Amino acid sequence: MWRDALLVAGKDLRIEGSSKVALNQVGPYSVVVLLLFGFAFDQDRPLLTEAAPGLFWIAVLFSAVLAVQRSFALETSDGAVDRLRLSRLEPAGIFLGKAAAVAVQLLLLEGLLALGVVVLFHARLAGAALLGASALVATAGIAAAGVAYAALSMGLRVRETLLPLLLAPVLAPIVLASTEAWRSALGVSTGDGWRWLGLLGGFAAIYLAGGVLSFGALMEET
Amino acid sequence: MLLSVRFRGVVALAARYPLLAGADLDVAVGEVVVVRGANGAGKTSLLRAMAGLLPLVAGEASVLGLDPTVDARRLRPLVGLLGHRNGLYEDLSAEQNVMFAARAERRPKADVQSALARLGFDRRVAATPAAKLSAGQRRRLALATVLVRQPRLWLLDEPHAGLDAHHRQLLDELLDEVAASGATVVLASHEQLADGLEAKRTVWMSGGAVVERAAAPAVADVVGVAAEVAPAPSAPCPQVPHVA
Amino acid sequence: MSQERVRTWASAARSGRPARAARLTQVLGWAALVTLGLTTWWGLWVSPPDVVQGQYVRMLYVHPAVATMCYAGFGLCALASVAWLWPRLRSPRWDRLAVAGAEVGAVFCGATLVTGSIWGRASWGVWWTWDARLTLTAILFALSLGYLALRRAIDDPHSRALVSAMVALLMALTVVVDHYATSWFVTLHQGETLLTPDPTVHGWQLATMLMSFVAFGSLFAWMVAHRYRLELLEDRYDAEGYTSALAARRAEGQAPPEPVAPGRAAPGQPAPEPATTAGAPGGPPSKVEVRVS
Numbered sequence: 001m002w003r004d005a006l007l008v009a010g011k012d013l014r015i016e017g018s019s020k021v022a023l024n025q026v027g028p029y030s031v032v033v034l035l036l037f038g039f040a041f042d043q044d045r046p047l048l049t050e051a052a053p054g055l056f057w058i059a060v061l062f063s064a065v066l067a068v069q070r071s072f073a074l075e076t077s078d079g080a081v082d083r084l085r086l087s088r089l090e091p092a093g094i095f096l097g098k099a100a101a102v103a104v105q106l107l108l109l110e111g112l113l114a115l116g117v118v119v120l121f122h123a124r125l126a127g128a129a130l131l132g133a134s135a136l137v138a139t140a141g142i143a144a145a146g147v148a149y150a151a152l153s154m155g156l157r158v159r160e161t162l163l164p165l166l167l168a169p170v171l172a173p174i175v176l177a178s179t180e181a182w183r184s185a186l187g188v189s190t191g192d193g194w195r196w197l198g199l200l201g202g203f204a205a206i207y208l209a210g211g212v213l214s215f216g217a218l219m220e221e222t
Numbered sequence: 223m224l225l226s227v228r229f230r231g232v233v234a235l236a237a238r239y240p241l242l243a244g245a246d247l248d249v250a251v252g253e254v255v256v257v258r259g260a261n262g263a264g265k266t267s268l269l270r271a272m273a274g275l276l277p278l279v280a281g282e283a284s285v286l287g288l289d290p291t292v293d294a295r296r297l298r299p300l301v302g303l304l305g306h307r308n309g310l311y312e313d314l315s316a317e318q319n320v321m322f323a324a325r326a327e328r329r330p331k332a333d334v335q336s337a338l339a340r341l342g343f344d345r346r347v348a349a350t351p352a353a354k355l356s357a358g359q360r361r362r363l364a365l366a367t368v369l370v371r372q373p374r375l376w377l378l379d380e381p382h383a384g385l386d387a388h389h390r391q392l393l394d395e396l397l398d399e400v401a402a403s404g405a406t407v408v409l410a411s412h413e414q415l416a417d418g419l420e421a422k423r424t425v426w427m428s429g430g431a432v433v434e435r436a437a438a439p440a441v442a443d444v445v446g447v448a449a450e451v452a453p454a455p456s457a458p459c460p461q462v463p464h465v466a
Numbered sequence: 467m468s469q470e471r472v473r474t475w476a477s478a479a480r481s482g483r484p485a486r487a488a489r490l491t492q493v494l495g496w497a498a499l500v501t502l503g504l505t506t507w508w509g510l511w512v513s514p515p516d517v518v519q520g521q522y523v524r525m526l527y528v529h530p531a532v533a534t535m536c537y538a539g540f541g542l543c544a545l546a547s548v549a550w551l552w553p554r555l556r557s558p559r560w561d562r563l564a565v566a567g568a569e570v571g572a573v574f575c576g577a578t579l580v581t582g583s584i585w586g587r588a589s590w591g592v593w594w595t596w597d598a599r600l601t602l603t604a605i606l607f608a609l610s611l612g613y614l615a616l617r618r619a620i621d622d623p624h625s626r627a628l629v630s631a632m633v634a635l636l637m638a639l640t641v642v643v644d645h646y647a648t649s650w651f652v653t654l655h656q657g658e659t660l661l662t663p664d665p666t667v668h669g670w671q672l673a674t675m676l677m678s679f680v681a682f683g684s685l686f687a688w689m690v691a692h693r694y695r696l697e698l699l700e701d702r703y704d705a706e707g708y709t710s711a712l713a714a715r716r717a718e719g720q721a722p723p724e725p726v727a728p729g730r731a732a733p734g735q736p737a738p739e740p741a742t743t744a745g746a747p748g749g750p751p752s753k754v755e756v757r758v759s
Contacts, residue, residue, distance in 0.1 A: 007325055007326065011311070014314065015311055015314060018313045018351065019313040074311060078307050078308055078310045079305060080309045080310065081309075082303060082309055083367070086298045086302075087299065088326060088327055089326050148636070152632075153619075156620065157619070158615075158619050162615055162616060162619055166615075166633075169605050169608035169609045170609065170612075170640055172644070173640065173644045176647050176648075176651055180651065191650070195650070206640070210635075210639070217632070218632070221624075221628055221629055235622075236622065237621035237623070238704050238707060238708075238711065240711050240712050240715045243712045243715040429715050429716040429718040430712075430716060
């Protein structure tokens, strides 16, 4: 399973490397989202600085939906799904590989967004351990949930609208928890950031386990 | 005679529409069989059922000795399917596409080069991204990804589509080689086949079942399908299965 | 596995004690009507207004019951989904129960949000407050809409049952996470808790509130029963089409096609489109899908 996961992740990342969709399209989109927040809040600086963690994670959520859709669009555009089904690859491995590739792309995007938030909203980053750890765990959960739901909507006619509808409420607790973790790390809030990290871990565990167990059946049905 | 495929009264559903409505078929090991029939007759569904991609709700089926519904996971790696679409990754080069297929099957890298060479790819073309290849090249690339897996059962859906005369001949030679080495080939086609393949056993499909030639509407590339005498189906319609 | 698929389609052909079930739903219906009437009467006229909240306390007779039934519906959906996924227990009944629970639950969830909002506006002057339960209910509502949209998008009954069951289970686990997230969020920000029942409820107020639970409970059960029956009838309708669908499919290619105008291609469509192939005399009737909202 791990070998298959590495193979699939490598394939997806190689495709990203040559098509550069995340780099050239999703990245700029996410930065523009930050700009839009600036316009929406009338460039009210103290407000933007305080809201920075939340706005960051919302921008990540929007980018995640695109990244996950792209991950499956490259499988369905020429009907490569049948080839995956016929191969010896274990479905759980395919799931982990795709989730890993999405996670890597998201982490790079988060780096870009963090820069954006520092520059545009004058946020000051501190508490690197908690920031980094929560970003990692949150990303794992987002990637796992995203790939699972994208897989099951892959074969449907209405997938472009169904996937955001499914993902947005599902990822809501991640936005909440990671924002609170970041606020705690930045010293803006008095809560216990590490408790939120635990919650993020729980979510990631649910979707990683759920995806591994159900991906075989999902690939058959869609 | 050892059978590669044995179907008896096979029914397959998509939602509530019967793709296959009682198909009977026997294919021996090492045979090359051509499936013909009008659009919508069920040729693609028959191939997918043989690949274990279509769950069967009634009838008996045995492909390479395995039940395609129950043992699908064991059967599928032994089967190579070339569908209507090529199943390629547009942004990867030809060579990378074949390499992924090979590594997914745990085949050695040397197989990749030989597969590409066999399908007429030179170095330069092999390094081109799949999106930039012509339709015929993409079809050949898809065949290369099947070849590198060395399946025991080849299922090809309109494999000659988009190929010029030279490459059609290449494909026909390849299929003969493959059959000679003990693999079974089933291909669905509309095309006027080369004489060599014309001589192979042909099976006709109509209305989701395998029928006698006279029972199928004449296959024609142009307008004006001739009317056929209304025939009897080759097997009685399956009854509603008994449910617990 | 293959038998399972046709069982999903054809199982509704056998009826399960229709007379008793119909009578039970009738009883439920009358019970709901009567108890709702009682609740309205007691709620609006008999029970006294509250010392603190005045007339607005009457929301107590609607909101808590409706909210409880909303959670009951989703809980039913989650449990039925687990039952469906359990190999030995698998049966289309669980899938029908799951969709009934989810749909009725979604209706009650919408009602919960509306009544909660109205109560909040009346008592505190705000249409919305970020308290834990209200936020959680809003997320639940969105999740349920996603679940129902997903069900509508899948045509094959077995696929639909399998995918919805898995999604329901995943969503149920997510709700557990949400519960902790929202309650921690609220205690952190010291939000107002609007929905704590008044601890000094007694006498007529208590009686009316209890009656409202019985009333909305009966209404809930009645609606679930009817939604279940609707799903069953739809499955039965489709099941009757099995043999004729097969016959029609086989007849497709055999009748002479209509004379086609020059320039038009030979008729024919790839499966699984409905067979509008020119020449199939009757056309398979079974592809009619009864869409239920």
